[in-house]
Amino acid sequence: MKLVTAVVRKERLNDVLAALFEASIYGVTVTPVRGHGGEREAVQTYRGMSVKMELIEKVRLDIGVTEAFVEPAVDAILRGARTGEVGDGKIFVLPVDRVVRIRTGETDGAAVTPQAQPG
């Protein structure tokens, strides 16, 4: 059991989702986040005030997968999110102790979708 967490550009979210769905990965949680990375800062101006926006808006995806789906998930995110410019984001793969599907009480491998081995 792994948790694949990715922080990607907002504008690439649809591409990432499409790539994940192609890889038969349907269970995903998406959260708007803000963070600081290596990007050039954006400057905004309001009348006499100029401000440097240090926090850039991104989206974060959390995907619980069985071991067999870790690589497909990572590949799909890479395909969908990469532009080649600074600021494309990160992917983290974390170990997961336990997963419970609330509706049925199923645990671990049975609690995440899909469960089958990749084609």
Added chain:
Amino acid sequence: MRRHDPTTERRSAPAAPRRRKTLLGAGMRVMPRALAGLAMPAGLAPVALAAEPPATTGPVAGMAAGDLAWMMASTALVLLMVVGLAFFYGGLVRRKNVLNTMMMSFVALGVVGLTFAAVGYSLAFAPGSAWLGGLAHVFLRGLGTAGASGADSLPALLAFAFQATFAMISAALISGAVVERMRFGAYMLVIALWSVVVYAPLAKWVWGGGFLQQLGALDFAGGTVVHINAGVAAAVLALLLGRRRDYGRKAMLPHQVPYTLLGAGLLWFGWFGFNAGSAQAADATAVLAFVNTLLAPAASLVVWALLDMARGGRVTAVGIATGMVVGLVAITPAAGFVGPAAALAIGALAALPSYLLMLWRARSRLDDALDVFAAHGVGGISGALLTGVFASRAWGAPVDGSLAQLGVQALAVACALGFSAVGTLAVAGLVGLLTPLRADPGIEAQGLDVGMHGEEAYTDGEGALLLPVARLEPRTPAVPNAARSEA
């Protein structure tokens, strides 16, 4: 006479002598004309309602239906400016203070509406000395719907209503300087007193036959009385109140720039009533003021955009909204006195001083939060002075622009600056003795919406539990707000 012959009017627009040529009236707003009507016996109006049916049920004697219709529409348009101002200001503050900020404009409709009806109008326009009007029209005594005595005159009550909306917007303008930190009750008291003690005398001086009018100062629609006055009052109040705690420490960004654009658009729309309505008739002067109100902001908007471009390489939304307003402010004193080309010049020229002052102000210690002084004070001064330069008899001004007229304009500006500063200081100082002017630091950090009004502008209601019994506990938010506080 011209007004009843449209063909003559159209043909004669640029060169024909205007009807408002009395020396005293000096072409300014024709308040003398309305005043003539007020000479009717005090107390007549209530009687007239019953005794003179033609005056209240039929056409108003002396004034064409078109003029009446335009003046009522203009009054409503000026009222709409207050709503526009609420959105203009509301968009520029942080989300935790947007309700408080917008309410500061809206509450002026009520507070100043009352004070102006009670005494303000009388002090400005009832017969009195050259410095202050009398008390003849306290609580609108003696004002009726009948046309004033002479032909061609505005019904006294309508004259009041039109003037009242000017007093409302003036008071509301001040609020932009004190947002995000002033106690609401103290603010209501300040504008109530200010509308009587500061606004009414100045209106008397410039429009009510007071000494500035006698000197020949030109102010077609209120550059001095409304904008310079409110701009100075705003700066004084901001100084007296002190800076917001976050000022200079945190970036305080506009939370809803589209509101600001919407507000600026509504202001422009309403300003047609403000300026063209100041002709006090649907006539050639109104047409000129109307067109100038279209042209000057167009010019200032473009110049502002170019200044933005030169400074930061980009045209900003807040910038063009501000540029529009500055152009409107600047054309206000000149609207019925200058030709359209001069209106373009006034708009274009007025942009730079306000733009530069805004740049300076943001780096200064003066927390005039929404730059009321830069936009209205400085814009008003630019407009008042440029009126002395561009005024043209060919377009209906009582005098041509000249160095002497520029001097008169400068004198009027100086009088307005000085009187408004001293008067506002006195009013706010007095209120400050009675009750604290500033919100306490906890409420300022939390936001005035929740802290002072117990409301939020943007909430989805998640986590809000219905209380079993409706209890109102003043100053205590119903839901603990520790998490929302910034402190």
